[in-house]
Amino acid sequence: MISAAAAETSSKDDEAYYDLVVIGGGIGGMATAITVAKHQQPHAKKILLIESEPSVGGRVRSDFTDDGFILDRGFAVFIEAYPQSQQMLDYDALRLNQFLPGARVKLRNKEKLAAVSDPLRRRRDIIKAITSPVGSLRDKANLLPLFFTVITKDIQSLFDDEAETDTLSCLRSYNFSEEFISSFFAPFLEGIYLTPLSKQSSKMFYFVMKMFTVGSAALPMGGMQSVSDQLGQKAQDLGVEIKLNSRVLSIQQHLRQEEQHSTSMIAKDDAFSVIVGNREQDEQRHINAKSVVVATDYNVARNLLQDIPGLESLKSLPKLSQRSVGCIYYAFQSPAPLEEPILLLNGEGHERRNTKQFPVNNICFPSIVHKSYAPDGYELCCVSLLENAISEHDEDQASLDMAVRKQLSAWFPGFASDIIDESKWVTKGFYLISNAQPTQFNEEGCANVHGGRDCDAFQGLAMPDGMFLAGDHMATATFNGALESGVNAGDAVNSFLSKK
Numbered sequence: 001m002i003s004a005a006a007a008e009t010s011s012k013d014d015e016a017y018y019d020l021v022v023i024g025g026g027i028g029g030m031a032t033a034i035t036v037a038k039h040q041q042p043h044a045k046k047i048l049l050i051e052s053e054p055s056v057g058g059r060v061r062s063d064f065t066d067d068g069f070i071l072d073r074g075f076a077v078f079i080e081a082y083p084q085s086q087q088m089l090d091y092d093a094l095r096l097n098q099f100l101p102g103a104r105v106k107l108r109n110k111e112k113l114a115a116v117s118d119p120l121r122r123r124r125d126i127i128k129a130i131t132s133p134v135g136s137l138r139d140k141a142n143l144l145p146l147f148f149t150v151i152t153k154d155i156q157s158l159f160d161d162e163a164e165t166d167t168l169s170c171l172r173s174y175n176f177s178e179e180f181i182s183s184f185f186a187p188f189l190e191g192i193y194l195t196p197l198s199k200q201s202s203k204m205f206y207f208v209m210k211m212f213t214v215g216s217a218a219l220p221m222g223g224m225q226s227v228s229d230q231l232g233q234k235a236q237d238l239g240v241e242i243k244l245n246s247r248v249l250s251i252q253q254h255l256r257q258e259e260q261h262s263t264s265m266i267a268k269d270d271a272f273s274v275i276v277g278n279r280e281q282d283e284q285r286h287i288n289a290k291s292v293v294v295a296t297d298y299n300v301a302r303n304l305l306q307d308i309p310g311l312e313s314l315k316s317l318p319k320l321s322q323r324s325v326g327c328i329y330y331a332f333q334s335p336a337p338l339e340e341p342i343l344l345l346n347g348e349g350h351e352r353r354n355t356k357q358f359p360v361n362n363i364c365f366p367s368i369v370h371k372s373y374a375p376d377g378y379e380l381c382c383v384s385l386l387e388n389a390i391s392e393h394d395e396d397q398a399s400l401d402m403a404v405r406k407q408l409s410a411w412f413p414g415f416a417s418d419i420i421d422e423s424k425w426v427t428k429g430f431y432l433i434s435n436a437q438p439t440q441f442n443e444e445g446c447a448n449v450h451g452g453r454d455c456d457a458f459q460g461l462a463m464p465d466g467m468f469l470a471g472d473h474m475a476t477a478t479f480n481g482a483l484e485s486g487v488n489a490g491d492a493v494n495s496f497l498s499k500k
């Protein structure tokens with residue numbers, strides 16, 4: 001892991017001048033730093049990435065328990081077909097293990113888990129696909145035009161040509177039955193975009209269907225943190241300094257002497273001061289920079305930018321509502337109740353999904369997909385919980401935990417007594433992530449722009465020269481979108497620095 005100690009040694013506290021300061025060490029910020037460092041002669045430009053947390057990755061991070069389990073901070077998968085991931089990451093080094101295509105579905109009143117197969121990717125599954133109790137024959141026939149669209153069109157055309165509507169309306173336009181939508185599409189897509197189908201973008205629906213049709217979902221060796229660490233390492237190898245545990249408190253724009261009518265001379269190129277607080281020592285430090293990229297989530301960016309001349313009106317903009325997600329991990333002795341590396345969806349219908357009594361949306365056993373998630377002889381179960389089922393109050397967590405156990409016991413009757421027994425299925429982690437994803441429909445802030453929107457404007461307000469934005473709110477609310485936004489901001493910085 002890119003540790004605080006390693007990163008601290010590479011930062012020179014006495015030299016507080018940089019060509020570029022990137023604020024935020026999530027996927028978007030790291031993609032920015034790499035794009036700039038790669039374009040310049042290695043080590044020719046001074047680039048600093050400032051991250052408030054003790055490790056890089058932002059929303060793509062993992063915890064490592066003393067007894068050998070890896071808990072990703074919320075259920076996440078690595079989608080191999082993402083175009084920007086293919087460009088930026090070394091897949092071999094990640095040692096990815098793939099999920100099986102399709103999903104298992106727990107249907108109401110059916111003990112046996114049903115299969116949703118993907119015969120396009122596993123031809124031998126064609127009979128399984130036709131005979132599956134999930135969806136009628138008509139639903140299966142209606143999948144063909146959908147698959148045709150996502151396979152024959154490239155991503156850009158899916159975004160450009162397909163009309164934007166909500167995903168529920170889009171699915172209905174293919175004449176899928178309500179039962180099929182509720183037992184398969186709803187738990188699958190709501191597990192990805194964390195919001196009801198009626199609030200999801202149809203363009204994002206086509207995009208994700210394409211990603212899952214042309215490639216696999218996978219987990220890397222060592223958890224999702226390995227993906228973030230690979231980017232962090234790449235940035236450091238290219239000469240980027242990474243400063244962890246450091247929160248940017250504000251950004252000031254230097255005005256030139258003639259504009260400022262001041263006696264103090266400020267170097268012309270040195271356009272910004274980034275004021276950084278050290279979390280533990282309560283110290284503040286000023287770092288001067290020619291260019292700055294704000295690569296945090298939307299709400300932090302809005303707060304940091306509102307003191308910049310020309311951007312004061314951001315103060316009156318409402319906060320962007322973000323989608324929350326929860327996740328509980330259970331560790332237990334092998335075997336797992338489901339020994340296939342596959343996603344299991346709650347297809348019991350909306351009364352028995354995402355409620356306080358029936359909280360589960362989907363589960364998977366990460367240790368079955370990648371053995372590195374659990375020590376020998378043990379398994380890990382990851383349960384995803386959506387907004388309606390979760391609560392911020394600690395006292396509610398015990399009852400949520402018990403509701404999850406009861407629901408899973410009914411799904412796996414042969415394992416019921418172990419699942420209920422807290423000493424056998426041990427609760428290993430409980431995550432509640434309140435800024436998991438920006439909402440997809442929100443005036444200018446809709447998060448469905450393939451390739452990313454212009455990185456030199458925020459909410460229609462032009463940024464000052466040399467200041468840019470990155471982060472998933474600038475593209476699509478995905479790992480790929482965060483990378484795209486970072487590359488865009490990096491390209492803009494390169495062209496800005498080349499003019500200096």
Ligand SMILES: Cc1cc2nc3c(=O)[nH]c(=O)nc-3n(C[C@H](O)[C@H](O)[C@H](O)COP(=O)(O)OP(=O)(O)OC[C@H]3O[C@@H](n4cnc5c(N)ncnc54)[C@H](O)[C@@H]3O)c2cc1C
Pocket residue numbers: 023024025026027028029050051052053056057058059060073074075076077078079246247248249295296297300325433435436437470471472473476477478479480482
């Ligand atoms: C549980 C979960 C599961 C997900 N699963 C998937 C998935 O399977 N596939 C997919 O494509 N996407 C998934 N996503 C979405 C994806 O992870 C995000 O879209 C992406 O990681 C966002 O990256 P980012 O760089 O834009 O933002 P962030 O990851 O939020 O990075 C911003 C960084 O800025 C730092 N920061 C904030 N304020 C300051 C400050 N003042 N000073 C310094 N640093 C600061 C933060 O600590 C953070 O590290 C998931 C998200 C979550 C939460």
